[in-house]
Amino acid sequence: MSYAYKVVNSLVGKLKLVSKGRGLVAILWESERPNRVRLGEMVEVEHDPVLDETERQLKEYFAGERTCFDLELDFAGTTFQKKVWAALLTIPFGETRSYLDIATQIGNPKAVRAVGAANGRNPISIIAPCHRVIGASGDLTGFAGGLKAKETLLAIEAASGPTSPAVKTSHRSSAMRTRTVSQTTQQSLFDSNL
CATH class of the missing domain: 1.10.10.10 (Winged helix-like DNA-binding domain superfamily/Winged helix DNA-binding domain)
Structure with missing residues (x-):
């Protein structure tokens, strides 16, 4: 299974939201340092339930309407x-x-x-x-x-x-x-x- 991603605008620049399955695996920066976060093959999508919900909650956060996130997170690391x-x-x-x-x-x-x-x-x-x-x-x-x-x-x-x-x-x-x-x-x- 490849990673799905979409790029969204925010108050801190463009953010690349990345999911795999039912979990959010990354939010990457526009000027992301190569290999800071290692992910596999990514496919850009217009809609994905995890990414759409992440985008919605981030918009609320940036608008001052959200103080806590409610998303399934899927961290990969040591x-x-x-x-x-x-x-x-x-x-x-x-x-x-x-x-x-x-x-x-x-x-x-x-x-x-x-x-x-x-x-x-x-x-x-x-x-x-x-x-x-x-x-x-x-x-x-x-x-x-x-x-x-x-x-x-x-x-x-x-x-x-x-x-x-x-x-x-x-x-x-x-x-x-x-x-x-x-x-x-x-x-x-x-x-x-x-």
Whole structure:
């Protein structure tokens, strides 16, 4: 089975959305570094249920109407990378964490550089919010989409915080959203191999 993709416009430039089967496998940047995310043969499609839903939710996010994504994610990477990417999914909307915070969260506080490397290979940008990881000093650090895109994403979230009237509240409780992310994370990170 080949990968399906479509290119969509966004506030941070063109994004290439990639799916395989029922899961989203990547959101790639217009100026994507070759081989940052390794995928097989890709076929451009006009419509795909996963890609269409991803596009819809991204539009809501960029419009300040969505603070949490509800998509089936299908990560492909090493066990360590998947731990880092799962930790990214726990960073609340509008908040940031340092690389040390993530390393500590996954139980390996000495792996700060390895966390940075895994963060840099995160295939599902924005949804798995690697843009919310900053340097220990609070400075913005490297980002696959470029520092301007990282700054834009953080500004969108700052402007669309929980007290912003533009944000539509979810009808599901926080516990339900956490459970959904947990289930998706467990299923897609650890049960699938591409």
